[in-house]
Amino acid sequence: MREGYCLGIESTADDFGVGIVSFDGEILANVGDAYVPEKGGIHPREAARHHARVAGKVIAEALEESGLKPKELTVIAFSQGPGLGPCLRTGATAARALASYLNLPLVGVNHCVAHIEIGRLINKVEDPVTLYVSGGNTIVAAFEAGRYRVFGETLDIAVGNCIDVFAREAGFESKGVPLGRIIEEKAAMGRNFIPLPYTVKGMDLSFSGLLTAATTLLKEGKYKIEDLCFSFQETIFSMLTEITERALAHTEKKEVLLTGGVGANNRLKEMLKIMAEEHDASFHSVPKEYALDNGAMIAWVGVLSYKCGVTTPIEKSHVKLKWRLDEVEVPWIGG
Ligand code: ATP
Ligand code: FE2
Numbered sequence: 001m002r003e004g005y006c007l008g009i010e011s012t013a014d015d016f017g018v019g020i021v022s023f024d025g026e027i028l029a030n031v032g033d034a035y036v037p038e039k040g041g042i043h044p045r046e047a048a049r050h051h052a053r054v055a056g057k058v059i060a061e062a063l064e065e066s067g068l069k070p071k072e073l074t075v076i077a078f079s080q081g082p083g084l085g086p087c088l089r090t091g092a093t094a095a096r097a098l099a100s101y102l103n104l105p106l107v108g109v110n111h112c113v114a115h116i117e118i119g120r121l122i123n124k125v126e127d128p129v130t131l132y133v134s135g136g137n138t139i140v141a142a143f144e145a146g147r148y149r150v151f152g153e154t155l156d157i158a159v160g161n162c163i164d165v166f167a168r169e170a171g172f173e174s175k176g177v178p179l180g181r182i183i184e185e186k187a188a189m190g191r192n193f194i195p196l197p198y199t200v201k202g203m204d205l206s207f208s209g210l211l212t213a214a215t216t217l218l219k220e221g222k223y224k225i226e227d228l229c230f231s232f233q234e235t236i237f238s239m240l241t242e243i244t245e246r247a248l249a250h251t252e253k254k255e256v257l258l259t260g261g262v263g264a265n266n267r268l269k270e271m272l273k274i275m276a277e278e279h280d281a282s283f284h285s286v287p288k289e290y291a292l293d294n295g296a297m298i299a300w301v302g303v304l305s306y307k308c309g310v311t312t313p314i315e316k317s318h319v320k321l322k323w324r325l326d327e328v329e330v331p332w333i334g335g
Pocket of ligand 1: 012013014015133134135136137159160161163164178179180181184260261262263264265266291292293
């Protein structure tokens with residue numbers, strides 16, 4: 001007999017996702033509908049309109065997949081931040097409506113905490129140094145004294161954004177295939193390393209100089225695109241591996257967890273695995289279904305929070321566009 005179920009809504013950016021997770025960590029549903037822009041990057045208000053349009057349908061799909069009736073749910077969770085305002089507000093509105101209609105408690109979840117927690121659940125990892133790399137985030141984090149501390153992060157653009165801008169400059173627009181994967185395929189055919197700006201400042205990173213330099217070389221047309229992609233990737237992933245290694249050495253943790261869309265990259269996985277093994281640490285990556293934005297991760301943190309007595313009253317359920325990972329108390333770990 002299970003104690004309960006949480007339905008979680010994710011809507012920080014282009015995905016509207018709904019997951020249902022039992023209190024003992026079984027994922028009963030994880031479905032979503034992504035907004036795909038006609039061209040270029042995402043437009044927050046258009047994405048929010050998309051979310052409003054599909055919300056009812058995706059919630060119904062999740063319930064159907066779980067085999068549960070709405071009245072069997074125990075708690076409703078939603079991504080409260082960080083993210084794009086219009087998108088977050090749409091998800092929050094759906095969550096509030098559902099919670100008040102079903103008369104259930106609400107839990108506002110930090111999106112970055114959710115990425116880490118679903119990775120821990122899926123991989124049965126205890127206490128990792130996590131590298132979370134996506135279109136909007138670049139963070140190295142680890143648990144210390146009640147919170148996930150940020151050991152390193154980008155000082156300007158996120159790594160996925162950097163990769164996507166470069167890929168578009170190179171003319172690699174293709175619907176459905178992630179731009180990072182196209183770069184990865186080209187890079188695998190590159191042989192010659194072209195030096196590019198490598199910017200690690202303490203534990204933090206900067207990608208804008210590297211992006212400008214790589215784009216300039218691209219336009220000059222002097223080098224083969226394969227060599228440029230290879231050098232671009234090697235430089236970016238070396239920077240990411242360096243700061244992850246520093247956090248690992250500092251914290252002396254024994255696990256490395258890679259998540260987020262950029263974490264699908266095989267070369268990045270390989271570099272991190274070698275580095276982790278040199279520190280006698282195990283390396284874990286998260287399968288795509290749970291590494292990309294998804295509702296199950298929000299539902300799971302809803303469960304963890306609710307079990308510790310943490311809920312979010314409606315009057316405190318406003319979205320937090322810049323909610324930092326290290327502002328969140330994590331009472332479900334340690335004692
Ligand atoms: P978040 O809200 O967490 O920032 P997001 O929707 O912006 O999420 P994700 O969907 O997690 O980001 O990841 C998308 C990014 O992952 C894109 O920048 C994409 O190019 C990149 N990506 C996908 N596959 C690969 C790959 N094989 N190699 C490198 N990057 C990849
Ligand atoms: Fe994310």
